Amino acid sequence: MTETFNIANTASQQLVANSVTADFKGLVQSQGFKVPDGYHVANALQEAVAMLPTVNGINKVSADSIKKTLFDMVVQGLSPAKTQVYFIAYGNQLQMQRSYFGTQQVLKRLKDIEDIQAYVVRKDEQFDVDYDDNGGLVVVAHHTDFMKLDNEIIGAYAVITKADGHKQYEVMTKKQIDTSWTQARTNNVHKKFPEEMAKRTVINRAAKNIINTSSDDDNLIAAINGTTANEFGDDPKDVTPQPVEKPKQNALTRMAKAAPNQAEKPKKQKQVEPEKSDKEQESVEQPELASDDVSNTDEQIPEEPVKDVSEKAEDNHEATQDDEEIILDDDDGFSLGDLFNDSKEGE
Numbered sequence: 001m002t003e004t005f006n007i008a009n010t011a012s013q014q015l016v017a018n019s020v021t022a023d024f025k026g027l028v029q030s031q032g033f034k035v036p037d038g039y040h041v042a043n044a045l046q047e048a049v050a051m052l053p054t055v056n057g058i059n060k061v062s063a064d065s066i067k068k069t070l071f072d073m074v075v076q077g078l079s080p081a082k083t084q085v086y087f088i089a090y091g092n093q094l095q096m097q098r099s100y101f102g103t104q105q106v107l108k109r110l111k112d113i114e115d116i117q118a119y120v121v122r123k124d125e126q127f128d129v130d131y132d133d134n135g136g137l138v139v140v141a142h143h144t145d146f147m148k149l150d151n152e153i154i155g156a157y158a159v160i161t162k163a164d165g166h167k168q169y170e171v172m173t174k175k176q177i178d179t180s181w182t183q184a185r186t187n188n189v190h191k192k193f194p195e196e197m198a199k200r201t202v203i204n205r206a207a208k209n210i211i212n213t214s215s216d217d218d219n220l221i222a223a224i225n226g227t228t229a230n231e232f233g234d235d236p237k238d239v240t241p242q243p244v245e246k247p248k249q250n251a252l253t254r255m256a257k258a259a260p261n262q263a264e265k266p267k268k269q270k271q272v273e274p275e276k277s278d279k280e281q282e283s284v285e286q287p288e289l290a291s292d293d294v295s296n297t298d299e300q301i302p303e304e305p306v307k308d309v310s311e312k313a314e315d316n317h318e319a320t321q322d323d324e325e326i327i328l329d330d331d332d333g334f335s336l337g338d339l340f341n342d343s344k345e346g347e
Contacts, residue, residue, distance in 0.1 A: 007058055007066060013049040016063065020045055020070045027075070033219060036077035036109060045070060047080045048087075057089035065094045072096060075223040076106050095230040100200040106224055107207045110214050115161040116207070118199035122151035129171055138169050156198040158206040170206030177201050204228055 006012050024041055027033045035041065048070055052058055069087065073096055078084040084102030088095055098106065100118070107116050119142065121127045126143040139157055157171040172180075180201050181190050190197045211224055 007049065007061070008053040012063075013052070016066055016070065017042075017045040017049050020067055020074065023067075023071055024074050027219065031217075031219070033075070033217060039077045039079070041074050044074055044079045044081075048073060048085075051080050052087060052094075055087050055089050055094070057091075058094070060092055061089050061094045062092050065092065069094045069096045072223040072227055075219055076102075076227065077109060078102050078105065096227055097230060098200070098227055100196040100203070103200050103203050103207075107203065107211075109220065110207075110210065110216050112162055112210055112214060113160060113207070114163050114165075116158060116203060118156060118158040118203045120153050120195050120198050121155040121157065122148055123154050124148055124151055127155070136169070137171055138167075139171065153194060153198060156202040158199075158202045160206055160210070168206065170202055172198075172202045172205065180205075 007016070021041060028035065052066065055061075073080075073085055076098075078098065080086075082101065083099055084105055085096050085098055088097060104116060104118075107113050121142065122144065125148055126141060128140040128142075129137055130140050132138050139159070142157075153174060155171065155173045156177060157169060160168040160170070162168065177198050181197070211221055214221060
């Protein structure tokens with residue numbers, strides 16, 4: 001059965017079911033494999049082959065892959081009718097994954113385990129843990145109320161009751177659970193049923209040491225480990241949220257961001273008054289002299305009064321100061337007035 005298998009065909013379904021039944025009978029007869037009480041192999045196989053045509057991508061899966069998956073299912077004593085398993089196609093391979101109920105059922109088949117239960121821890125619940133005398137982590141208290149049952153899941157833990165009555169605890173934080181899920185080939189089921197999948201994850205971790213040190217049938221242990229390995233990849237991923245650092249802004253960056261805002265606001269343009277001619281300026285600056293006789297247009301030039309010696313000395317002194325200012329302008333090339341005039345023109 002190496003060719004691509006059309007499981008949608010009724011005849012093909014029956015062929016696969018008969019082949020798996022024959023192999024399982026051989027395992028029971030040759031190695032004394034024990035079938036779980038109340039488990040019907042034929043019924044479980046019929047339910048499985050009837051479900052397979054609904055699996056996405058099943059038409060690309062090989063017949064040998066289907067046969068191996070169904071064989072592992074009956075070895076673990078799982079039933080599709082009890083939602084203990086579901087099937088997923090990866091390329092040309094069909095793989096089986098256990099639900100929380102399926103994992104619970106399988107672990108109870110081990111000799112050393114009497115019972116196993118799992119619980120989720122929600123935000124704002126009272127949850128206390130501590131270490132016992134042997135260094136093992138134990139759950140001291142877990143209290144909740146009805147109004148907190150819909151709160152965010154922040155962790156999970158499993159309680160394994162062994163055959164001798166000893167209780168073993170396994171506690172996982174939400175980060176540890178998320179890290180485990182990042183290794184999974186698909187996260188669709190984890191997102192759809194987060195509580196159930198969190199319980200199953202912590203149960204699988206709690207039972208790992210017990211399974212690998214168990215004296216149970218090797219075929220059962222191999223089937224359990226094989227199904228668990230189907231779900232995960234090889235490389236774990238860190239799920240710690242990385243802080244996003246904002247880029248540091250220097251003065252140039254702030255100025256560049258402010259420039260577009262300033263450009264959007266148009267500046268008010270100053271109205272430039274037209275330059276006036278010299279005559280107009282003189283007419284504005286020098287008011288007309290009032291005259292009693294408006295008919296006389298000839299201006300009378302007044303005689304210059306004779307200045308005395310002291311007045312002439314003051315005039316000479318003022319002229320000397322004016323000459324000094326002119327000399328400073330010539331030596332320096334510009335005066336303070338010119339400097340302020342240049343700054344105004346730059347504006």
